[in-house]
Amino acid sequence: MSTLLEIENLTVQFNTAKGLLTALSDVSLHIRAGETVCLVGESGSGKTITSKSIMRLIDFENGIVSGGTVKLDGDELTAMSGRELQNLRGKKMAMIFQEPMAAFDPVFTIGSQIIEVIVRHKLGSRKQAWARGVELLRRAGIPEPEARMKQYPGELSGGMLQRAMIAMALACGPELLIADEPTTALDMTVQAQILQLLKELQQEFNMAILLITHDMGIAAEMADRIIVMYAGKVVEQATASQLFGQPHHPYTKGLLQSITTLDSIRKSRLPSIEGTIPGLAELPEGCRFHPRCPHATAKCVQESPPLLKVNGRQAACWYAGELAGKLGDGQAVVQTNGQSASRPCSPADIVHLEPEPGYSIPSPFIDIIEVKKYYPLGRSIFAKHTSSIRAVDDVSLQIRRGETFGLVGESGSGKSTLGRMILQLEQATGGDIRFEGRSLTGLSEGELQKTRRNMQMIFQDPYGSMNPRWKVSDIIGEPLRVHEAMNASEKRIRIEALLESVGLNPKWADRYPHEFSGGQRQRIGIARAIALRPSFILADEAVSALDVSVQAQIINLMQELQQELGLTYLFIGHGLHVVRHVSDRIGVMYLGKLVEIADSEELFANPAHHYTRGLIASIPWPDPGRERIAAGIAGEIPSPSKPPSGCRFHTRCPAVTARCREEEPKLAQVRNSHWAACHFPA
Amino acid sequence: MIRTLTARLVSSIMVVLGALVLVFVIVYLLPGDPVFTILDPATATPEMIAGMRAQLGVDRPLYEQFWDYAGGMLQGDFGKSLLNDEPVLPKIIAHFPATLALTVASSLTAAVIGIWLGVLSAIHRNRWLDVVVRIIGLFGISMPTFWSGILLILIFSVNLGWFPAMGSDGWQTLVLPALSLGLVGSGFIVRLVRNSMLEVINEPFIVTLRSKGISERLVMYRHALRNALIPALTMIGVLIGDLLAGTVVIETVFSRQGIGRIISDALMAKDLPVVQGVIFFSAIIYVLINLLVDMSYSIIDPRVRRLNARRQAS
Known part of the structure; x- marks a missing residue:
């Protein structure tokens, strides 16, 4: 060529x-x-x-x-x-x-x-x-x-x-x-x-x-070939199989380790690259990666390594040849903050969950009962009946205390709407939501405010969810001001403690959001969410906008906080491997319906609904040798204003029959603690 | 489309009715007694004053006066001048074409100069051309029309003798007043279009266009401008109303015929039916202009068209 x-x-x-x-x-x-x-x-x-x-x-x-x-x-x-x-x-x-x-x-x-x-x-x-x-x-x-x-x-x-x-x-x-x-x-x-x-x-x-x-x-x-860049420089250049087989640059290695895969150990601490990529105005001397590199030496600090040929590829690292062996086994770790790399949570760390005999569990932490959310379309004075978008249609599920419940589905599946209804940010059109046994739907303004201190949210876009003209101390302090009677010095102590607990320097309390990187901003968002010691946090695409290495840091932080504070998470995401990694149980939504619900491992090992199977098949695998086992899903999610008859997935399902077009399948148990709404589960 | 049009029409009618009430209230609150527009306060006897009050109807309860006035206005009877018994509406209609011509001419001047300079300024952002254009724009906004009008007369009429300084016959008489009024408008439009263009130029689709090899001229004038005009359009609608109001001053400065002139004369003479008539008439024109501007959105922006179509379908 x-x-x-x-x-x-x-x-x-x-x-x-x-x-x-x-x-x-x-x-x-x-x-x-x-x-x-x-x-x-x-x-x-x-x-x-x-x-x-x-x-x-x-x-x-x-x-x-x-x-x-x-x-x-x-x-x-x-x-x-x-x-x-x-x-x-x-x-x-x-x-x-x-x-x-x-x-x-x-x-x-x-x-x-x-x-x-x-x-x-x-x-x-x-x-x-x-x-x-x-x-x-x-x-x-x-x-x-x-x-x-x-x-x-x-x-x-x-x-x-x-x-x-x-x-x-x-x-x-x-x-x-x-x-x-x-x-x-x-x-x-x-x-x-x-x-x-x-x-x-x-x-x-x-x-x-x-x-x-x-x-x-x-x-x-x-x-065919992959070029890795860092801070405006090429740091490694190799064929795909070379690069994934044996990364030579510590940065490449860090990137590869930060990603959650479908076979990583669930709930383990993800290896991440500490720190963040430097801005163009503050590029470090020498090797630009040295401040984040666990192998950096005096030479790396002083001299910038050229892109050199090593073992049939190019790498810009003084120690590429030596490190390659050490880095290559796929278990080595870039830096883990003094802790061992893949530390699975010890059994004592997580709340022990008994497999429940039924789909409903007794006295759930959050009980969502036949919840619906319809948005009217085209309100008109002349039309007699209005059509509506059925964003969430008759969904029931329970979240247990202390667990992380994952919710996945394509955009338009209704997962965010469902999450916001739990927080009462959206009023349900029908059904009931109970938080620790109390119905939230009929609460007065005052009662709702009291309940809300137990329910907080982490947003997808950390910058967009903060007032850019407020200092960090104001942003984190706002929930305290609303809900707690504290004087200024008490509040200050609390804010600094919160910053420290999310891994930020307490001295940064007087800075503004734009002075932070994306990952740091998300830490601020988390600090704000835990300020009132809530019992439940909704994390809606909380790590989707972040780079992989930062994503790993945030996931680790969220898991640490969960153990420390006994939090319950509803984790909404479209990156299936990330949701799998953090969640104990996962619900799959399609066009406003809950189509499958199971324990995390079980869902990925034996997906029963054809939609779930397709979703899993769509995940790109970080392994160049691997062939795709199954095809993904053809077509796109239909409009929720005119959902298909029968099983809503029938228009895209590879195993569709006449029955699917007419009869809507109910959630039925396929295995122990595994339910799917499909007439012909796989 | 029809649905949107109906909705806009209904709200326009509400605005017109609101204007009707407001005009009545304002005129009622004006200082001075309308009786003395006709009678000489020095010689009038109490009987004469009472008689005149009855004749004008100002002795009746306020609501009765309002019903009479509103009913008449809505049927096209704007009353008669207190000074010479001349019916108000025919007088307005006779003089309106001159004002309309001036408003249209000055709006066009404002739009053409404003859009052209605005785009130029945005393309050459922070370079000398941009700075010059922004200074011109600032002048346009800051100069009072009576002053710029007199300045234009001095230069182009008195010194150069290119255009007549007064009158309202023929297009030549329109040039200086339209320019003087249009400059104010163009100052606003320059700023508006510049900001709007700068926003659009940063949109990702501009990068797409460039990556297709489209020339900068087409990227700017065919694509960016059309997008930038959408937010500018609303302001231009409001501006036309301002220009209409500006004719009051300009018609006086340039001794032109027109409804601006009528209202300023009528105000001086406390000829209230004429004042009422002109204000209400102008309100109707103002509402019509804004209606037209709203309609023109759907021509420029397909998203609005589609939204309307979807509303109709559902």
Whole structure:
């Protein structure tokens, strides 16, 4: 294979208010024609800037190439004029993005945006472009492509838009496709579909793909070669099997260990990389990873290691050769804060749970009884009856004291709505919710406030859930101010103690949220949630927005706090392996219905509902040698305003029968402490 | 679409009725006795005053006066001038075209200058062109129209002799007043469009467009501007109302015919039926403009169109 893209010693700087910041230093990489190369690393590692530098899109963001070369098929991109670049963009190299919803111009139809690029590069008349657009959409797996061409981006689901985005990127037959986190914003089932589509199209169009991802599972599944970046530098470059087999850089090793897999020991402490990635303005001297590296020596502090060939791959570590053996056994640990790596909770740590004989358990901590939430659609003065979205439809489940109950399902399944109804942030349309035996639905404002101190929440977006103009002490102190009569000094002591208990420096109480990293902000969010010593915490996608290494830190923290404070968690997530890792029991929701409920291990070992099986099959495995056992789920979740008849999953189920279309299955016991709502459980 | 239109119409009618009440109350609260608009306070005897009160109907209870007034207004009878018995509505209608022409011309001036400079300023953010445009915009907002009007007359009429300084016949007489009034509006629109453009330019879809090889000119004028205009549109609607109000001053400065002129003359003379008539008439025009602006959203923004269609379907 010939080399398609060759980047040598690329250095990129940005003109900012703080002066010139170096975002990429000495980045060298190459991609051969038809090859898939994955660029991995945490946010802030320079992955996206690398891709934007290839397209020279950094020109529009005050970025400058201050050194090195980028050659595409022999053409030097760094020396090209704006016009020459425009002729290449979209034609020879194309790009797809993280958020398909935001990546289309909302006021033009899908069709006109696809036609635009074809006509721009003079590859046909508008009429020919239309025909090609329809063909491309069809090839990208979009049903009724003619109709979609005339629709606006807001009318399509995220998955469909990403397919359309791929179709648009392929419109001019590019040789290089850059995909920047193309599935991060999508459900796991749709992610599996999109990745499969990319693989197929790559073969068909014979193009190279530069795939940017933070998910090592995706990298394992897609990549021929993997490039690991850290703080604007390439730290390791190897084939997928080399990298997963024996990582040579301690950072790579840390990344691989931080991920929860389906065979990790549940509830164990996850190895994580301490600290966070440095900002561009405060890059450390020497090896940029040394402040977080357990193997760092004086040499690492002083001298920056070059990217050198070691054992048939490249690594930028002074000790790559020596460490490789030590790091390679998959059990070694980067750093675990002085504790042993995989410390499973001792039996005394967790509340012992007897397997219950029935689906209902006696005197549950939280009892959700036939709860419904309908949102009326199109309130009108003229229409007599209104249709409604059935976000949660007749769900019953019990949460035991001290356990972590996981709730999974695609977006639109109703899991967040259910969580918010427990906290009474949403009023249930029907049914009852009992907290420690007391019904919450009929409580007065005052009684509800008293109960709420026992129920707190951790949010997905820590920054969005804090007032940016408040100090951390105000943010954490607010629940104390509302619920406890404390004087200023008592409060201060409590706030500092809380900060310490979530692993933050108590002196930081007077800082503002923007001065913290994402992971630190989530710690602040947790401190606020535990300020009142609640007994129940709703964690809605609490770690989804975080990088893997930080995700591991937060999960560890949440598990420690659970043991210390005897917390009960409702953990909502779309990352199944994370939910599996933290949860004792898991409920699976689909279109407002609870379709399966079982102990965590049991659910993953013997999934009974075909939806659960599909969900599990959609998880990308961080093991390049592994073939997918089963196909994921085809299609997308239907609209909850018109749920399918009978079993709501029948439209996507591989084992569907006539009975499924007509009769709605009830939750029935399939095994000990395992229930599924399926006529023909697997 | 029809559903939305009906809903908007209903709320527009409510606003008009509200204006009707408000106009009555304001005029009632105005200082001075309408009787003395007609009678000379120095010579009038108590009998004459009482007679005139009865003739004007101002001696009756307030609610009776209101019903008479409201009923008449809604049937198109705006009453008669106290000064010369001339019916109010025909007079307004006769003079309205001149005011309408001025409002439309100044709105267009404001929109064209404002949008053009706003986009330019956003594209060249923080460079000298942006700074110059922002200073011009600041001038536009800060200059009172009577002052800029006089300045324009001095330069283009007195010194250069390009356009007439007064009158309301022919398009030439429209240029200076429209410019003077339009400059104020353009100052607002420049700021609005600039901010709105800057927001849109940071949207991810702009990166997509660039990655497709689309030229900057098309990215800015075809894609970014259309998105940026959506939030600017509401303000432009409000602004047209302001410009309509601004004609009161401008028509006086440039000695033009028009309803602005009518109301300022009527206020001076305490000719209350005329004042009432013009205010109520203007309120109706104002509501109509905003109705049109709301309708134009769905032309620019498909999301609004789709929302309307969905509401109708369900």
